[in-house]
Amino acid sequence: MCGSIIIANEKARWGAGEGCVRRATEFLGGHGFRFSLLTTDRPGHARELAQRAATEGAQTVVVIGGDGTINEVVNGLLASGAEQIPRLGIVPAGSSNDLSKSLGIPQKLQQACATILNGRTRCIDVGQVGTRYFCMASSVGLFADVAAKSVKIKRLSGSVRYLAAALRVVGRMGAGWEMSVVVDGRTFQGNYGVLLVSNAPRFGGLLLSPEAKCDDGLFDCLLVEMPTKREALSLILLALRKGLRRHKKVTSFQAESLCVSLDHPAPLCNDGEVYRSDSEEIRYRILPRRLEVIC
Numbered sequence: 387m388c389g390s391i392i393i394a395n396e397k398a399r400w401g402a403g404e405g406c407v408r409r410a411t412e413f414l415g416g417h418g419f420r421f422s423l424l425t426t427d428r429p430g431h432a433r434e435l436a437q438r439a440a441t442e443g444a445q446t447v448v449v450i451g452g453d454g455t456i457n458e459v460v461n462g463l464l465a466s467g468a469e470q471i472p473r474l475g476i477v478p479a480g481s482s483n484d485l486s487k488s489l490g491i492p493q494k495l496q497q498a499c500a501t502i503l504n505g506r507t508r509c510i511d512v513g514q515v516g517t518r519y520f521c522m523a524s525s526v527g528l529f530a531d532v533a534a535k536s537v538k539i540k541r542l543s544g545s546v547r548y549l550a551a552a553l554r555v556v557g558r559m560g561a562g563w564e565m566s567v568v569v570d571g572r573t574f575q576g577n578y579g580v581l582l583v584s585n586a587p588r589f590g591g592l593l594l595s596p597e598a599k600c601d602d603g604l605f606d607c608l609l610v611e612m613p614t615k616r617e618a619l620s621l622i623l624l625a626l627r628k629g630l631r632r633h634k635k636v637t638s639f640q641a642e643s644l645c646v647s648l649d650h651p652a653p654l655c656n657d658g659e660v661y662r663s664d665s666e667e668i669r670y671r672i673l674p675r676r677l678e679v680i681c
Contacts, residue, residue: 388422391439391472393459395426395451395479406479406495407450413499414448421448426455436462440472446680447472448502452480457520457657460677464512464519473678475502481547484588485522485657488600489681502680509675510600513585513656515668520656521600521677523589526581526646526668527563528610528618530653531555533590534660547591552622562612564649569607569641579618580610581646582630583670590658592625603674604640611635643671 392411396404411423424439426432432451436459439447449459456476463471477498478486489508492498513520525533535551559579567574567581584595584606598606613621613635624633631638646668653662 388420389444390419390421390446390448391435391444392421392423392448392450393426393432393435393439393455394423394449395432395455397426403451403479406477409495410450410477410479410499413496414502417499417503419503426451430458432458433462433465436460437466439463440466440468443468444472446475448475448477448680450477450479452478453482453484453522454480454658456485457659460512460521460657461519464673464676465517471677473507473680475680477502482588482591482658484591485586486681488522488586488588489679491681505680507678507680508601509678511585511603512673512676513583513605513670514673515583515654515656515670516663516665518656518659519673520585520659522586522657523582523584523595524654524656524670525583525589526565526648526652526654528555528559528579529582529590530655530660533655533658534653536590537660549622549626552618556615556618556622559615559618563652565609566647567609568645568647569639569643572639574609574637577612578609579612580608582608582610583644584608585672594625594630601675603672604642605644605670605672607639607641607644609637609639611637641670643669645669 394407424435432455440463476486532551532555536547562577562579565578584598587598595606630636648666
């Protein structure tokens with residue numbers, strides 16, 4: 387296998403990804419970057435391609451796509467069991483591109499490609515929940531509902547798409563979840579609507595955890611008491627402006643690991659990947675400096 391693999395999602399950004407892939411590969415190839423190009427054709431395919439690339443000894447895996455494709459690739463790399471995990475390059479081609487923004491990767495295609503050619507790297511933390519991994523954030527509860535709704539909203543991007551989805555979720559909010567969150571000997575217990583476990587400042591096109599750092603070995607967590615509809619609207623407005631930590635319904639803390647118990651299963655979202663946990667207990671841990679990223 388070639389030492390460098392490009393995994394590209396040509397359907398990113400509502401089909402515009404195909405043009406991004408062509409321009410990026412022409413630029414990289416024209417500057418002497420040797421690679422094998424693999425394109426995805428279904429959900430989960432990027433994970434399979436990344437896992438195989440790591441197992442077969444690739445040194446670099448470059449993603450051309452958005453946060454969802456990056457999440458699949460990271461999960462494939464870390465699930466591979468390879469002794470040496472390939473370093474990760476990113477050419478942003480999604481609707482939000484939150485991870486690349488958090489890492490300071492240029493958003494213009496040629497500049498992002500030039501960053502890959504320069505080859506400077508940074509090791510970042512990776513979050514783990516069960517057998518899944520995330521680089522930006524994982525959420526339990528209403529935020530996961532918002533992420534699920536946002537996928538169905540076409541032709542909007544970034545924070546605008548999440549805002550539209552959030553307004554839909556607020557209109558149909560239920561009773562929340564009775565949660566017990568155990569962190570370093572402390573226990574938070576009550577009726578909560580959201581648990582946000584962040585490894586990066588941005589998530590869903592919003593600056594939700596401004597003080598979170600990708601390489602400090604700690605999660606920045608927000609626990610939101612179940613709000614009324616009016617309080618939910620104020621939380622949305624605050625998220626658009628300054629982050630959520632200042633709201634009276636929000637408790638913030640840092641942690642290397644945490645255990646969450648719920649009275650009934652809740653939806654989860656890892657870097658935009660939404661699923662429902664079959665268990666009423668969820669365990670998080672941070673993997674310090676586990677992933678080398680070209681940035």
